[in-house]
Amino acid sequence: MCYQQNVKGPVIILGTLGKSGLINQMIKSKKLKADVIQNGWERFIIETVKNPLPGIKEALVVVGSDKRGLAYGTLSISEKIGVSPWYYWADAPIKKVITFTSKKKDLFLIVHL
Secondary structure, eight states, X not given: OOOOTTOOSOEEEEEETTTOHHHHHHHHTTSOOOTTTTTOSSOEEEEEEEEEETTEEEEEEEXXXXXXXXXXXXXXXXXXXXXXXXXXXXXXXXXXXXXXXXXOSOOEEEXXX
């Protein structure tokens, strides 16, 4: 787990259901509902969670039912911000996003597999 207690601001948390202690902790404390992907293959959810960890007010949480589900969830976010994996694999041009706005100044990433 690469969580640092001095992280301030919004974060993105990625994890696999049943394998990530951080994700399991959020489900147990009822901050996150993942029953819709439980026992599924290649499924994911993306939720905004309030106060997921001490000192973190809000996080965008991506949970996969398995490793591939987590990969699809992560891909979904990158597609929404205009980043295509085909740029690297197939020399496809990047689709330019005219504007990308966020009210948040800093965005940190917590990955827990």
